[in-house]
Amino acid sequence: MNLKIKFIPYEKFKRNKFRIFLKDLQESTILLIDAKLTAEEEAHVIKETMRKVSGLFTGIELNSLELSNAKKLSNFEKLKNMVIEKLIGKKRGLTIIGPAKTVRQIKKNPEELLLYM
Amino acid sequence: MILNGLRRSLSSLIGAIFRKKKDVRIGLYGPVNSGKTTLANKICMDWIGEQLGKVSIIPHETREIQTKESVTIKDNGKSLTFNLVDTPGIATKIDFENFMKYGLKRRHAKQRAKEATRGVIEAIKWLDRMDLVLVVLDSCVDPLNQVNITILGNLDARNIPFIIIANKVDLKKSKASRIRGAFPNYKTVGISAKTGFNIEELYSSVIETL
Known part of the structure; x- marks a missing residue:
């Protein structure tokens, strides 16, 4: 199987409102974004991918990690992360979006993501 | 967390002031086959x-x-x-071949998948x-x-x-405590929409929340 993974800066994802990456997903490419998407962005991704569902493209598997919400962090560290995130304009973390035909499941574990193909 | 709570209280207070001027809308959301329509039918x-x-x-x-207008529920004099x-149930993937496992013909399965994708989009659009x-x-x-995390995150946001x-x-396999444990900050009511078990608690929670 030819596996393709595309690393995308969050800024590019946001600028293009995800649309330019839909073709990648339809061509079985897994997308890796260097931030945790907001809930609204996740809903937007689901909406946009649903529009493209066909016999060949059946939708996506999506999951993300949020670094600033890790349970082991102290309150001070959480506050520090909040300030940093306000400054950089994104939630620190990782999001994986994979075509459902390629990625069977993405499990959160809870500070790691596991891809089942 | 505190800010979110304050924001929620403020918005429900504003909602309470202006509610009489418009119809109150209660939506049933959730993943596929969780029993939304069974609950709607029960209500x-x-x-x-x-x-x-x-x-x-x-x-x-x-x-x-699907909408049913002017449903009046009562609890404790209120x-x-x-x-x-x-x-429609929210999903991130819809494969028409899955429907064929339930005996649907290919053409019908494809049509169902097409309608289901539109349904997901509509459900998300209606949230607001x-x-x-x-x-x-x-x-x-x-x-x-x-799916659950995205729904709850959107409602919160x-x-x-x-x-x-x-x-x-x-059901024997049911573990309502797992849901309470997964989302401890949110109000959870355990019910059976099919048998009606504990449905009164849901009615009282709805009246209390609005």
């Missing part, structure tokens, strides 16, 4: 004596938004009238129109999946009040 049967939609074991039976909105959302989850299934319904508690 409608209890208070207006008629059903809202068709229920099936084949996923994505509800593929369009009452609430609202429009009940049953929405809701005054209260009942997030219906199947208590036999692990609640920590992306949009300041829409919601109650989590741990449905199907009549």
Whole structure:
């Protein structure tokens, strides 16, 4: 199987409102974004991918990690992360979006993501 | 967390002031086959004596938004009238071949998949129109999946009040405590929409929340 993974800066994802990456997903490419998407962005991704569902493209598997919400962090560290995130304009973390035909499941574990193909 | 709580209280206070001027809309949201339409039917049967939609074991039976207007529920001398909105199940993937496993012909399965994708889009679009959302989850299934997290995250971000319904508690495999454990900051009511178990608690929570 030819596996393709595309690393995308969050800024590019946001600028293009995800649309330019839909073709990648339809061509079985897994997308890796260097931030945790907001809930609204996740809903937007689901909406946009649903529009493209066909016999060949059946939708996506999506999951993300949020670094600033890790349970082991102290309150001070959480506050520090909040300030940093306000400054950089994104939630620190990782999001994986994979075509459902390629990625069977993405499990959160809870500070790691596991891809089942 | 505190800010979110304040924001929620403020928005429900503002909602309470202006509510009388418009219809209250309560939406049923959740993943596929969690029992949204069964609950909608139970509520409608209890208070207006008629059903809202068709229920099936084949996923994505509800593929369009269905509304029942002017449903009045009562609890402890208080009452609430609202429009009940049953929405298609939210999913991130829809494969027509899955429908064929339930005996649907290829053409019908493809059509069902097409309608189901439109249903998901519509359900997401309708979120902002809701005054209260009942997030219906199947208590036999692990609640920590992306669809549930996305639904709850969106309700939180949009300041829409919601109650989590741990449905199907009549089944042996049910673990409502798993849902409470996964989302400890949110109000959860365990019910069986099919048998009506604990439905009174849901009615009282709805009146209390709005």
